[in-house]
Amino acid sequence: MSEVRVLGVAGSPFSRRVELALRLKGIPYVYKEEDLLRKSKLLLECNPVYKKVPVLVHGGNAVAESLVILEYIEDTWTAGYHLLPEDPLERAKARFLAKFIDEKCLPAVWMSCWSEGETQKNFIEESKEHLCILEGELKGKKFFGGESIGIADIAANFLTIWVDVLQEIAGLCIISEDTHPVVWRWAREFLKSDVVKECTPKREKLLSMFQAQKDSKMAK
Amino acid sequence: MSEVRVLGVAGSPFSRRVELALRLKGIPYVYKEEDLLRKSKLLLECNPVYKKVPVLVHGGNAVAESLVILEYIEDTWTAGYHLLPEDPLERAKARFLAKFIDEKCLPAVWMSCWSEGETQKNFIEESKEHLCILEGELKGKKFFGGESIGIADIAANFLTIWVDVLQEIAGLCIISEDTHPVVWRWAREFLKSDVVKECTPKREKLLSMFQAQKDSKMAK
Structure with a gap:
């Protein structure tokens, strides 16, 4: 299974959205706290458009924007818990x-x-x-x-x-x-x-x- | 097959988004031009939150917000043309x-x-x-x-x-x-x-x- 990383900041509800979705699905991940005053090279590479957290990095591929990430999580891990209804x-x-x-x-x-x-x-x-x-x-x-x-x-x-x-x-x-x-x-x-x-x-x-x-x- | 209606206005690119998605999928629909100065009872009932076009009415159920409608169209008519990739x-x-x-x-x-x-x-x-x-x-x-x-x-x-x-x-x-x-x-x-x-x-x-x-x- 490819590694899942979340780039986030502690006080951000948007970062917590991503963590919550992964936890509801039971997907293990590594959390990396970002310093928004000194953004990491990884963050800038992963989200060159907005340069913002959260970013989900999965198997080396980055997804940005929390609601887009939630859809990605739902599309990727299809077994078990569902974030969206079927209908x-x-x-x-x-x-x-x-x-x-x-x-x-x-x-x-x-x-x-x-x-x-x-x-x-x-x-x-x-x-x-x-x-x-x-x-x-x-x-x-x-x-x-x-x-x-x-x-x-x-x-x-x-x-x-x-x-x-x-x-x-x-x-x-x-x-x-x-x-x-x-x-x-x-x-x-x-x-x-x-x-x-x-x-x-x-x-x-x-x-x-x-x-x-x-x-x-x-x-x- | 349930009737599909689109409530829109002529100059709106958002209304055209919905029509385009339906046409790409080959879904027949009835288009109803709205007068934004005198919004129809149907529009207000279908989109009480924003009171805006476009609205898609399918089998009596309304969906609003053009990007949400596009996802609905993709989820509903799954055969043939795809608006989103599979991966x-x-x-x-x-x-x-x-x-x-x-x-x-x-x-x-x-x-x-x-x-x-x-x-x-x-x-x-x-x-x-x-x-x-x-x-x-x-x-x-x-x-x-x-x-x-x-x-x-x-x-x-x-x-x-x-x-x-x-x-x-x-x-x-x-x-x-x-x-x-x-x-x-x-x-x-x-x-x-x-x-x-x-x-x-x-x-x-x-x-x-x-x-x-x-x-x-x-x-x-």
Whole structure:
């Protein structure tokens, strides 16, 4: 079996997406922490377009962009655990949701926590609208993927510990048990999974990383 | 066989992506032109999240977002023509490129044609960088998909007649035979395909549509 390597950074939910998918499938891998201030030659060679983590290197071939990597993992290791359902319509729904979470929810929530004034107000409003859509999608289901964790759940990992920490640093409340009970319950359920636990950063570590990031931003 | 409907608008390269994929697969469909100023009840029901075209309705089920629709088409009609290669690594490369074209190239080129001053200068610069990456990807190949049109080619349809028309309206030259000969040659090759011809708007029609859009913007 060819070696599988993941190039990632500790605080990145995108890097954790890849690790989580590999762990759900039971694929052994070697993790390599990257320093984004001094990107390795390997990272630059593997992802010359974006020069970003995560990158999956499998048998010497590199795949970049976390959602593309998840599809690659699903296509490559076809036995056992599935990240996508079999039915084409259900696959499309899962892909639509993963894309929506990635392109809409995540940037809006992230920007809510890192902006100020009117801009922040607009991002918070947008985040809440997006989260209401997720509430609707999750109704009556344990996970976005139904009874088990699927591609949309993996894409939404950011809505667990990351949002929790960012909200605390920004002094905001975008997601709570009161405002979005279904997404809130989903996050608790997701974090209960042993495989998720294995590749979720410790809250205190994440808090100090993002606090340092905020302090450095404020000092500029 | 369940009825296949495409909700689209005439000037949209995204709507044409879906039509092109169906035609390459030989799937008969009914096309329904939408009026974006008075969106149909059907469109709003089918795509409540984005309220946008294109939407594919198949056997009463709706799928939105053009790249998600292309994957659905590939998953549903598995015989005959393939939009994605079989090999997982090649599939990942095709998906990476389609995503890059959709999220990076297209917005940069579009904004180059609709902005002014310093902003425009930056978008033109960005567009050229992205196009150079596409030049590299196409070297030695007829299409992004190799010998036949694949998902990345379909995603790049915008770089043919649309860019041609937008450049003329904006009085710009972002892509030409001199600046990006490989992408330029690709566009000519792509437009030679009979199936592409069947679902590419006429140049004059597109020109008058976008000219009207520009005039209306200028009048504001």
